[in-house]
Amino acid sequence: MTTIADRIHLHLLSDSTGETLEMLAKAALAQFDDADVVRHFWPMVRSRQHLDRIVPELKANPGLVLFTLVNPEARARLEEVCTKNGLPAVPILDRVTEALEKALGQEAHGRPGRQHQMDKAYFERVEAIQFTIAHDDGIGWENWEEADIILAGVSRSSKTPTSIYLANRGFKVANIPLVVESPPPPKLFELSKPLVVGLTTAPERLVQIRRNRLLTLNEQSQTAYIDNERVKSEVAFARRMFADNGWPVIDVTRRSIEETAAAIIRLCSERSHKSGGDFEGVKAI
Template identity: 60%
Template sequence: MSILHLHLVSDSTGETLESMAKAGLSQFEGVEAVKHFWPMVRSEGHLDRVLDEIAARPGLILYTLVGGAVRARLETRAAAMGLPVVAVLDPVVEGLSRVLGREAKARPGRQHVMDAAYFRRVEAITFTMAHDDGLLADDWEQADIVLAGVSRSSKTPTSIYLANRGYKCANMPLVPGDPTMQGLLTLKKPLVVGLTVSAERLIAVRRNRLTALGRGPDDSYVDPDGVARELMMARRLFADRGWPVIDVTRRSIEETAAAVINLYNQREEPAGVVG
């Protein structure tokens, strides 16, 4: 097992660095990364203190610093210490600059400003939390997206992930005989997406849920015949209504959410626009 000290130096919160480091590390096996977070580094004095700490635990430095003097000092001192440095956003910013034909605005933390998009995310999260698991069905017409599926088909975590991306979501558990399901059939504005899953995977997830609740494994909730009927009912409903369907059996929450966003964008794309 290799041990890597990974220093994440940012002039903002460091969230971007953390996400990119996680994505990069996922490509390597047998590596234990010890992450050191150094956020809000906006002065040379602060940087010097950080570099003294880095010198005690040398490793790879990933950074997002837009301040010219601070950035130059980091690169100079890192070179003097023989430490590798990577400016993770440079290729993206340079590519955008070439395509757009303009220079980037060097403003620390610009992606975290409380602009209209920020408040849309807050509104989306508030809406989504209030409309989880079939709640407040009378308000579903205000949603951007409504997820439907049998119990334990990843509706809630997918909804929350989408809300963090700025989409107002509601989700509805499909239970045979539940009159609330009728609310789905009259929706006009929201994109309704059906989530399905293999019976084997669903039973395993439900068994884990029952164990966590201290209930016995012979509960009808995990009866194979009952589960098969639930899934058949859901698939029939999706097909009858012409709703797009995503099989979440082998998908992570992020992958499911990405597929939902693609469906939403395709529906919202103006007619005649070729991507």
């Protein structure tokens, strides 16, 4: 049983939105079981004056301080406060930035929130999200050649959430549900630019997901949609199509959306390298 003594306060201070800081903290905390952590989130800290308003909270709730501050004055003030009050403070991007400076032979600019600037990459991500939303569930197949990735799979095989996740990483994605009685548009087999990826999953798991979906919609549970043999046939139909067309296949049964997306991005990279093209990779958000 966790006691008050086992609880720690985790202060996250960022000079930008704090998204990077939160993700890193979450990834690190995932390595610990039943950690009782009280998070204190302080975004957009860009001046000593702002930091001074936070200092009383640091003193009142002593704990671990993780920060990404590039303003020298604010950073010096934070380090001074932490040292004086015995608070461990970790500048989580310093080692990475130092390594990049050495590898690139240049100094980092030290601009807060630079990854969130409304530059070309930002607008490309917005365009990717708009494209992906407009080409969900087989819609707009006439424009599929403009996509970077096409996801194909039976109903409830994580096509839409994976598409949205990839769109947030800058990829234009379309997806198409594979239905035995309704063949996909011929366009799907004629594409040259997009990478077509098949998503599959274990029939038993698919039945469970579909049954839960019907329950949330208050619909009848005894339908062909969740019939075991029927679902097995659907999955087999999709797998044959993947094999016949030489499309890479990802089994999402035990994968999170993030893991599936990472595998797809890797496929994009490998395809680009084989074709001799340049792969820009994932754009920071």
